[in-house]
Amino acid sequence: MRRIGSLSVFTLATAIAGNEARSQELRAVALDRESKKPVADVRVSLLSRKREELDSTRTAVDGTFTLRAKQAGKYFIQVRRDGSASEESDAIFLESGETRNDTLYVTPARLLQAVDVVIGREVFRIFGVTISSMSPRSLILPEAIDEVRASARTAADIVMQRGPPNLRVLGLGTGRMCYQIQGGDCARVYLNGQQMQTSTDIPAEELEAVAVISPRSALVALGVNTGAVMLWTRGMLKTAR
Numbered sequence: 001m002r003r004i005g006s007l008s009v010f011t012l013a014t015a016i017a018g019n020e021a022r023s024q025e026l027r028a029v030a031l032d033r034e035s036k037k038p039v040a041d042v043r044v045s046l047l048s049r050k051r052e053e054l055d056s057t058r059t060a061v062d063g064t065f066t067l068r069a070k071q072a073g074k075y076f077i078q079v080r081r082d083g084s085a086s087e088e089s090d091a092i093f094l095e096s097g098e099t100r101n102d103t104l105y106v107t108p109a110r111l112l113q114a115v116d117v118v119i120g121r122e123v124f125r126i127f128g129v130t131i132s133s134m135s136p137r138s139l140i141l142p143e144a145i146d147e148v149r150a151s152a153r154t155a156a157d158i159v160m161q162r163g164p165p166n167l168r169v170l171g172l173g174t175g176r177m178c179y180q181i182q183g184g185d186c187a188r189v190y191l192n193g194q195q196m197q198t199s200t201d202i203p204a205e206e207l208e209a210v211a212v213i214s215p216r217s218a219l220v221a222l223g224v225n226t227g228a229v230m231l232w233t234r235g236m237l238k239t240a241r
Contacts, residue, residue: 024069024094026102030059030079033105038063039079042106047076047088051234052205072096078235079106082143085118086208088235115141118237119211122193123230127213127221137164140210152204155231163212167229177201181215181227188218188228192236206233 026046030039038061045056046067054075059065069075072095080086087107094100116139120131131139140162152158156169156177170178170186176199178186189196213228222228 024072024097025099026067026069026075026077026092026094027099028065028067028077028102028104030063030065030104030106033107039106043080043082044104045078045080047078047234049074050203050206051076052203053078053234069094072098076235077104079104080142083114083116083141085115085237086142086235115209115237119209119230119232123211123213126190126193126230127217127228129213129217129221131211134211135164135214137162138212138214140212142208145207145209149204149207154201154204155207155210156201158204158207159210159212159229163210167212172199175201179212179227179229181212181229184215185226187213187215187226188222188224190228190230192232193230202231202233208232208234208237 030042030044031037032039038059040059040061040063042059043056044059044065044067046054046069048054054069055067057065057067067077074091074093076091077089078086079088089104092100092102116131119139123129123131123134140159144162145158148158148161152161154177156179159167159179160169166182168180168183170180172178178199179189181187186199189199191202209232211230213230215225215227218227219225
């Protein structure tokens with residue numbers, strides 16, 4: 001993940017709204033870090049400490065956007081072009097009743113890599129498999145996840161809806177899941193590129209992307225025939241620097 005720089009306050013002052021304000025508000029402009037030109041029509045989201053999406057909008061032609069929080073506290077701003085990996089700001093703090101005016105500097109578009117390219121690099125690193133050789137629906141990208149996120153409770157719910165037809169998800173109790181591919185034993189599960197020691201499920205709002213690795217590919221690379229499920233949470237797809 002290539003991080004966005006801190007929300008800058010040197011160009012725009014922070015203003016505190018009166019007690020009548022019903023929510024905390026961030027009014028900002030997204031600018032290209034290098035050219036300082038407005039970044040239009042990208043999705044910006046307000047994330048909680050747990051990376052839950054609390055509000056979302058798209059930047060206007062002049063790069064401006066407004067996000068609102070129901071409570072004061074610590075937040076992060078995520079930005080993403082359609083089909084690209086997301087970037088995330090450093091933490092910002094909104095005081096009770098505050099309307100904050102600010103500037104968000106975004107990495108130039110040429111440095112934003114497509115999600116499937118980033119996933120492909122990770123899949124090849126671990127399994128030696130190119131994503132072009134994977135079966136349909138083995139990659140679940142952010143846009144597909146967003147379509148069903150609201151109706152899902154956990155990542156497993158999304159994988160069941162959007163994953164390949166030969167994959168089943170079995171509940172093991174106490175929040176643990178078994179991803180079963182082609183009727184075999186429980187698949188290995190990777191979270192943000194690292195193998196999970198337990199099969200604990202994660203909330204649906206945290207999920208960014210998924211790759212389902214076939215038992216055959218896992219057998220060749222790791223000597224296990226269970227297959228694997230790779231999960232990435234928001235902001236954790238590692239883009240090149």
